[in-house]
Amino acid sequence: MDIGIGLFGLGTVGRGVVKILQENAEQITKRTGSRLIVKHAVIHNLTKERTGFVKNFPITNQATDILDNPDIQIVVEVMGTLDQAYDIIKRSLNAKKHVVTANKDLIASRGQELVAIAEINGVDLFFEAAVAGGVPILRTLSTSFTADEISRVAGIINGTSNFILTQMASNNLSYADALKLAQNKGFAESDPTNDVEGFDAAYKLIILSNFAFGVQPVLGDLSITGIANVTDADIADANAFGYVIKLLGVAQVVGSAKEAISIEVSPQLVPFTHPLATVHNENNAVLVNGESVGEVMLYGPGAGEMPTANSVLSDLTNVATDLALNTPGHPFNSFNQDLDLAKPSQRIARRFIVVEVDDTPGAMYSVTGMFAAAKMSFTDLKQTPAANGTARLVALTHPASDAQLNVIRTTLRNADGINLAAEYKIFS
Ligand SMILES: NC(=O)C1=CN([C@@H]2O[C@H](COP(=O)(O)OP(=O)(O)OC[C@H]3O[C@@H](n4cnc5c(N)ncnc54)[C@H](OP(=O)(O)O)[C@@H]3O)[C@@H](O)[C@H]2O)C=CC1
Ligand SMILES: N[C@@H](CC=O)C(=O)O
Helix, strand or coil: CEEEEEEECCCHHHHHHHHHHHHCHHHHHHHHCCEEEEEEEECCCCCCCCCHHHHCCCEECCCHHHHCCCCCCEEEECCCCCHHHHHHHHHHHHCCCEEEECCHHHHHHHHHHHHHHHHHHCCCEECHHHCCCCCCHHHHHHHHCCCCCEEEEEEECCHHHHHHHHHHHHCCCCHHHHHHHHHHCCCCCCCCHHHHCCHHHHHHHHHHHHHHHCCCCCHHHCEECCCCCCCHHHHHHHHHCCEEEEEEEEEEEECCCCCEEEEEEEEEEEECCCHHHHCCCCEEEEEEEECCCEEEEEEEECCCHHHHHHHHHHHHHHHHHHHHHCCCCCCCCCCCCCCEECCHHHCEEEEEEEEEEECCCCHHHHHHHHHHHCCCCEEEEEEEECCCCEEEEEEEECCEEHHHHHHHHHHHHCCCCEEEEEEEEECC
C-alpha cells in the first residue's frame, strides 16, 4: 500500500523526517508493508534555499495544498507555533487525515481537544517526538506500564538547558556562549526563552503527567523555574558537596492516600552517584518509578535533527500499521483520573540554600536561628568570605516542605544585611 504524507515544516526536524523516509525507505516498507511517500511540503519562507533530498516533492506556502490533497493520508506537523498549528491539525483531523506532530506546546495546552477531534473522526493523532526528542517514553508509558502504579516520573527533559549546564560546568563556557552553541546545533526552540525558563520542560511534563497519571494539568498548576539564575558559584558549591545541578521535571503522587500530585520543573542538585548526573549535553533521561517494576530509566538524545525525526518516524510507522490492520482511531493515551494538586506542605525535599550575609560577628548565628524558627535543620553548613565584606553561607538541610521554605523566604527578605542568594531542591 502507498501512503501519502504531507509535511508542514522543513526545518531541523522536517529535514530529518525526509532524510529517514528516503534513506530507510526499503526497511520501512519491509517492516510495515507500506511505502511512505512525501507528496508535498508546506513551509513559511519560499525564498529560502533548499538543497538535495528536500527537492523531490513540491514545496509551497499554502496549507490547502496538503489539506485538500486526496493523495495525502498522514499530515506531519513539524513547524511549531500554537494557533496556526492548532488550525492545521484540526482541519487535517476533520478531513480524516491522520496526524503526527512534535509540537509539545500545542499538545500540552490543547491536546485534549485535538485528541477528542481525532477520536470523532476515527483517525490517529500521535506525538512521540513532543517529549524527550529521540527517547521513546510516551509509547513506553502507554503500552508497558498499563498494569503498574506509577508513583513518580522525573527526568532531564530539556536538551538545551542540559547542554548549557553541561558546557558551563565542564567546559567553562559562559551561559550566553553555551546557549548560542545549542541554537547553532538545532536543539533550542525558535525562541529559546521557553527552553531556559523551564516552559519547554513544563509542556513536556504536562504530557508525561497525562500518560503516567492520567491527569490533565494546565501550565498554571505547575511550579516552574528555569536555569537563567544558576550561577558559576552555585555550580561550584554544589560540586564541592558532591552534586551536579540539572534542570529536572518531576511529577509525583503525594499524600497518605496518594490523593495528590506535585508537578514541578526546577534546577535541582543531583548526587554525582545518581544515574541522572551522568546525562550530559542535549541528552535526556526519564526515570519512571512503578510499584511493581521499581525504577526504570530511559536515556538518549533529547533534541536534534535525526533523533527527533526517528520518533516522528515511529509514529508514522504506527499509523501505517493501523492502516494495514484497519485499526486507526485509538487515542495515544487513554488513562484518565482525577488527583488533587499537592499543597506546599506536601512538597518535601532536602534543600541546598545559599545566603549572603554581612560578615559581622553573630551574623551566622542569626541566620541559623531563623532556620531553627522555621523548624529546618542542617546536614551540612559552609561559610566562605565573599566580596565587599560579605560571607556566603551554604546550607544543606534535612527534608523540609515548601511551606517551611516560604517561612524562611519571608524571614530572610525582611532581615537587614541578609540576602537569600539561591535555593535548590536536592533530588533523591
Ligand atoms: N529541534 C528539536 O530538536 C526538536 C523540535 N521539536 C519540535 O518540532 C517542531 C519543529 O521544530 P524545528 O524543526 O526545530 O523548527 P525549525 O524552526 O527548525 O523549523 C520550522 C519549520 O516550520 C516552517 N514554518 C514555520 N512557521 C510556519 C507556518 N506558519 N506555516 C508553514 N510552515 C511554517 C519553517 O519554514 P521555513 O523553512 O520557511 O522557515 C521551517 O521549515 C517544533 O514544534 C519543536 O518544538 C520537538 C523535539 C525536538
Ligand atoms: N528545545 C527542545 C527541543 C526538543 O524538544 C530541547 O532543547 O529539549
